[in-house]
Amino acid sequence: MLTFEAIEQLEPGARWAKLFEAHWPRYRAWFLQEGEAARPSYAASLRALQEHMPELVPTYERVCALAGGGDLEARFLAMWAPPSYLSGCSQAVWQGAPAPVLARNYDYAPERLEGSILHTRWVQPVIGSGDCAWGLLDGVNGAGLAVSLAFGGRKVVGCGCGFGVPLVVRYLLETCETTEQARATLRRLPYHLAHTLTIVDLGGDVCTAYLSPDREVELTVAVTATNHQGGVEWHDHARATMSVERHGALERLVTEAGSADRFVEGFLVPPLFVTDGNSRLGTLYTVAYHVGEGRAEFRWPGLRWDQSLGAFSEGVRTAGLARSPVG
Template sequence: MSRYVKTFHAVEIADGGDGRWAGHAGPTPVSARDWLTEEGRTDRGAARARDLFETHMPELVPALDRLAGQLAFPRAGTLLTLAAVRPFFSGCTQIGRGGALLRNYDFAPEHCAGTIVSSRFLRPVIGVQEAWWGLLDGMNDAGLAVSLTFGGRFVQGPGFAVPIVLRYLLETCRTVDEAVDRLRTVPVAIPQNVTLVDPHRTVTVHVGPDIPLIEAPDSCAANHQHLPVPDEQERSTRTQARLAAVREAGVDVAAMLRPPLYQGAYDQWLGTVYTAHYRPAEGRVTYHWPGEAWEHPVVGLVPGSRTVALGLPDGTDER
């Protein structure tokens, strides 16, 4: 198993208006343009993305405009809608049970921002930032926690990259039931699994451009949905094996930090970058790595940095 060293940052950005967000927003103008679809680089595509955002996430329009005004390159506002960006795919395993949300985020370490953000756009939210102001996972002050995994099917349609959808759910919803109802109406561009937890309910749902929202049999998810997984895909991702393992383990941080749930295929973009353990009733989250842990409250984050080793020691059986 390859080992990497990565630095994670915890930052407080408030409503994004004082410049702190812009310092951690992500890519340069050149790479930002690379994120946009061909249509998104046109006036028509930009207008369509804006209309989609205003239709489905009207509460966040002031925040979008406030943030876009801090990015000095063309199409910044279009980019931040996340309704005209190229798809990206990750691994991940997650479980909601007993009022807690536990997940492994699997990706290429050098392409993960590694920024834990505490914000107050519409309400206090903490989570791991991705795609400028979207979230890979997070929690709000009402006690709702959410997390995503790629759904494993390579189809695409009109809609949003799911990190902005998670941001929207946490900004506007207090409970799992509210969030699921809202998620039914928001178009998502590629298949995704979303696990939602509050102190009283947990659920995983499958969403995508070609299916209605489907509730999974339980509140666990890896990288497939309701359809059979081809043998080749299982060999490369072990998605069914990981799902079976997390179901058996339950909410167990130690199990997440060892194979098969902890993955080491970093060169294939399938290595575990962090483990997140959200406890909505406590209003706290702990991020874990082998031998390291970093806890934060949903309100009152203390900014800082933590450099950690990714991967397991040589000789560890990845299976």
């Protein structure tokens, strides 16, 4: 079973500290998997945040203190040149009336799922799926900007620099109100791994951004994304995760769905809904961000949980794993 907890922490405090304490043993093991010397120093990590994400530094200092003020915890929370990680994921934007919807499936190893749904007002109001304690996998903010991430399907890793993408998603949602502002931000940030972000704002401006440590960011108008950036480069990964097949299914879905409800329902059936097979990257949750309402619609087969910026409800939900609703 998968456990998801909705947590409201408008300012970093005791609830966030409890979340960090619960997940720190696993995150610590991941962060040190290549040895402590492989990770940047606290000084280097802080300099990177001050240079590239200064608006987040006050919040970073608060969460570091809440995490105990230790050197290792602070280096982890900076998410500067962290260890590499892989995921699947399918994401797309519905552009019909009355307002855009960004939907995604998060495909990942279940034992590595944080499972938090966070409502914060650190710089501006944000709801999103938590990762690395204060980063986000996807989310929507009070201005109606929604962002979602997917692995980019390339093996390249930044050489001791670049941010982990969950912090990039958090930064965009905290500091940007429009897709155009997000584009400008993405052009100047350094990235640790190849990832793809899909972004939409209240006005319907869509951008799918291809991020890589070894290339300039590529900003496209695509409304769909899986785990390859244009052409397939890592063929074994693409085959294992059915990236091309899922992308084709997304293209058909955005064309044929006919309504936002049918669009979201399409993520709950194969090939977009991925059972936990040989890839070890089964679908752990579906979420649809209704930007016109500031609402997040979390879905699992047979279960729905709505949250919004105006009516957030703390609580816990459990969901089964790796069963397609159509068998």
